[in-house]
Amino acid sequence: MDYEGLVYIGETGRSLRGRIYALRRGIFNGEMPFSDPHTASPSLWTIVDRNGPGFEVSGATPPIVEDKQQRKAVEDVLIALHRWETKTNLVGNFGRMPPGYSKSKTRSTGIRGGRSDDDTLRSFREGVAPLEWENPEEVTDPNWMGLRWSARRPLEDALGYVPDGGGVYRIWNSGNCPPLEYIGESVSLKDRLVKHRRNRDGSLQFSYVPLPDLEEKFQLKQVESELLGAHWLACGEAPVDQY
Incomplete structure (x- = not known):
């Protein structure tokens, strides 16, 4: 090759x-x-x-x-x-x-x-196909980048409303967005968002996209990286607490 x-x-x-x-x-x-x-x-x-x-x-x-x-x-x-x-x-x-x-x-x-x-x-293992780049500038919309984001909820509700599987997520302050506060990925969305809940203001908003077909960490990283790139192109800056 x-x-x-x-x-x-x-x-x-x-x-x-x-x-x-x-x-x-x-x-x-x-x-x-x-x-x-x-x-x-x-x-x-x-x-x-x-x-x-x-x-x-x-x-x-x-x-x-x-x-x-x-x-x-x-x-x-x-x-x-x-x-x-x-x-x-x-x-x-x-x-x-x-x-x-x-x-x-x-x-x-x-x-x-x-x-x-x-x-x-x-x-x-195959890498992840590129995202659809649908609605790339509206970083809190339910179809941002062509993904199906969950309904937004306050971070204090993370324990009861998040699945255990892998996926990507976003966190933001409704009074100061854009930019987002953070974009992340995890093989366990519930575990990761519960950790954020412990360390961040519970009134922050979050939503997530379950990606159960992605078995490898690097595949989730590819999606996360593309979302971060799209965020910078839309806002001219990274999420507040990224990197």
Whole structure:
């Protein structure tokens, strides 16, 4: 399989040169690199292993990225736009791997990945299709981004009205929205929103989208990231408490 176009989009608050060096470290070696110092390095190694070298890299340092929250939001914007325009998922983001490989763990474990035909591995799991981008600017509407959001309720009611399964959720202050307060994902919506209930003002509003068919954490992360990108495009800023 050839990989044309983008493979990975990332950000850093430190040295751009240093982060790119960490990403390329070991990807041309005979063994798969460990998942540190950069979690995407094993994915790039697999592409070299199958297709040979040929990567190109570019970076940008616009003034907006000096702010951590804005920088991380821009990363989600770029990932969201890539998904929307190409209808594909970046193979190196969200800890993913191309099919046919196991992934190296951190250097401290000493466990390296490599070729594998074990189809139970996460690398064999499909990513999530891009969202429909219906009504992208109305961040509290029941059909925002083409999803079916639950009816809004005060956060103090989270214990009794939230299912146990996985999905995405949003929290906002009715008197100061947009922007939203927070966008999140969880394999257990009830557990996560009950935690928010303990740590936040109970009068905040919330709604959620159950996504029972998404079995992998990285799949929920893909949806969350796209929502965060759409939020920034709609509001010009990230949710208040994000990142």
